[in-house]
Amino acid sequence: MPELPDVEHTRKNLERWMRGARFARVATTDSRIVRPKKPRTFVNELTGRTVERVERRGKWLRLTLDDGRRLFIHLGMTGWFEHDETAPRFERVRFELDRRGERSSVVYVDSRRWGRMIPATEDIETWKGLGPDPLADSVDVERLAARLSRRKGRTIKEALMDQTILAGVGNVLSTEALWKAKIDPRSRASAVSTSDLRAIARGLRWSIARTLAHHAKGDEGGRNPFRIYGRKGERCPRCGAELEQVTLGGRTTVFCPGCQVRRSPSR
DNA sequence: ATTATTGTTGGTAG
DNA sequence: TCTACCAACAATAA
Numbered sequence: 001m002p003e004l005p006d007v008e009h010t011r012k013n014l015e016r017w018m019r020g021a022r023f024a025r026v027a028t029t030d031s032r033i034v035r036p037k038k039p040r041t042f043v044n045e046l047t048g049r050t051v052e053r054v055e056r057r058g059k060w061l062r063l064t065l066d067d068g069r070r071l072f073i074h075l076g077m078t079g080w081f082e083h084d085e086t087a088p089r090f091e092r093v094r095f096e097l098d099r100r101g102e103r104s105s106v107v108y109v110d111s112r113r114w115g116r117m118i119p120a121t122e123d124i125e126t127w128k129g130l131g132p133d134p135l136a137d138s139v140d141v142e143r144l145a146a147r148l149s150r151r152k153g154r155t156i157k158e159a160l161m162d163q164t165i166l167a168g169v170g171n172v173l174s175t176e177a178l179w180k181a182k183i184d185p186r187s188r189a190s191a192v193s194t195s196d197l198r199a200i201a202r203g204l205r206w207s208i209a210r211t212l213a214h215h216a217k218g219d220e221g222g223r224n225p226f227r228i229y230g231r232k233g234e235r236c237p238r239c240g241a242e243l244e245q246v247t248l249g250g251r252t253t254v255f256c257p258g259c260q261v262r263r264s265p266s267r
Numbered sequence: 268a269t270t271a272t273t274g275t276t277g278g279t280a281g
Numbered sequence: 282t283c284t285a286c287c288a289a290c291a292a293t294a295a
Contacts, residue, residue, distance in 0.1 A: 003273050032290085059274080077274050078292075090292085112291045114274065126275095153285065163275085172273045211273095229273080250287075252271080 002059055002075040004135060004168030005211035010081060011056040017083050017106050018051040018063070018097060025096040032113045033079075033092050045119050046071065046095075058130045058167025062123075069121055076114025082107045093117060130167035134204040139166070141197045148189040148197075156192050156263075157185035158249035160200070169204065171251045172211075175229045177203030179238075179260060185253050186246065187263035196263065228254045 026043045028034055034042045046065075053064040061073040082088050085107055092115075093108040108115070118124060132139050144165070151159050159165055160174040169177075178185045180203030183196055192200070214225045224230050227237055232245040232254050241258025 006273070074275080076290095077272075111293070112272095112274095114290065116275085151284080158285095161274090170273055175273095226273095249285095251274095 002077060002079065003170040003173050003211075004058060004133070005173075005208045005215065007056055007059050007061065007075060007168065008135065008208075008212060009215040010075065011054055011061055013081060013083070014061065014063070014106070015054040017081075017104065018095070019054055020051065021097040021099040021104075022050045023047055023095055024098040024103070026094070027096075028093040030092045030113065033108070033110060033115050034117050037119060042117070042119060045069070057127060057133050057136070058163055059170070060127055060130065060167075062127065069119060070123070072116070072118040072120060072124055072127060073108075074116040076110060076112065076116065078112040079108065079110035079115035082109055129164050131163065131165045133167045134169065134201060135208050139197075139201045141194050141201065144197050145192075145194050148192065151189040154189045155185060155248050156183065156187045156189045156200075157251075157253055159189035161249065161251070166204075171253075172226060172229045173204060173207050175254055176207040176226055179203070179228045179254075179256060180206050182259055182261060184260045184262035185248060185255050188265055191263040191265045193263070228256065230254070 023046050026046045028039045028042060031039055050066040051063050052066055055062045059074060063071040065071065083106055084104055088107055088109050090109050090111040091107050092110050092113065095106045097104050097106060147165060148159055157174050157178060160169045161171065175185070177200055181196065181199035183192065183200065211225070228243055231243050234243055236243055236256040236258055239256065239258040241256055243254050244257050245252060245254050247253065
């Protein structure tokens with residue numbers, strides 16, 4: 001479930017469930033998710049610690065602990081957290097919490113095990129290398145344009161999904177934002193203007209807000225909540241043309257050939 | 268049975 | 282060092 005709005009939803013949950021609570025017991029045997037540490041080391045380092053802060057940048061979460069250490073968490077493709085569940089399928093890491101004598105549990109569930117949990121004494125390189133977060137930070141369009149101009153061979157869609165350029169944008173968000181901005185995803189990154197980038201930034205905020213609202217309604221597992229993602233062959237909700245699909249950077253990309261205009265390099 | 272999946276990463280080549 | 286490409290990771294759903 002993992003792009004910026006989904007991870008933000010997770011952050012809010014973890015904040016409610018964990019902040020101010022102590023890890024009374026931590027249990028895992030998974031040496032894939034809990035990297036680069038061994039599960040035993042992971043358990044030893046976290047047990048007894050209290051969670052002071054739960055923050056997010058892009059698709060990464062950072063828990064700050066009372067000894068100054070941090071726990072970095074990435075949900076991969078299929079990771080999420082459950083609260084007070086006995087034994088969910090694909091349980092990978094279990095945290096038993098104590099907040100002034102009140103007990104509860106938080107379980108990390110991840111069928112494909114692409115997620116990561118990384119305890120560290122300082123911020124990890126990946127976290128430090130993340131670009132601006134389009135929800136939390138104001139996006140500097142000029143600076144973005146300067147970086148994109150150097151990505152000669154890449155499409156704007158691929159560039160938006162590069163976590164060092166913008167943090168938290170994945171396949172859904174980039175697809176939706178480019179539709180909102182009326183820009184063809186196959187346009188070269190170096191060909192989009194600063195006003196295009198402003199439109200993209202607006203499109204990102206628009207899509208993030210919609211998905212957050214969707215989560216707030218508790219609507220998981222319902223119909224496809226997106227405007228064009230996953231809707232190849234349907235009508236464009238804006239102009240009525242038939243939505244098409246291409247592959248960019250190995251990812252399925254839906255777009256509207258009617259109202260998403262291709263930017264060409266000015267040269 | 269076949270294909271696709273809301274994501275990263277490590278290797279390779281240029 | 283930077284950029285681009287691709288296989289790999291693993292389980293499920295259509």
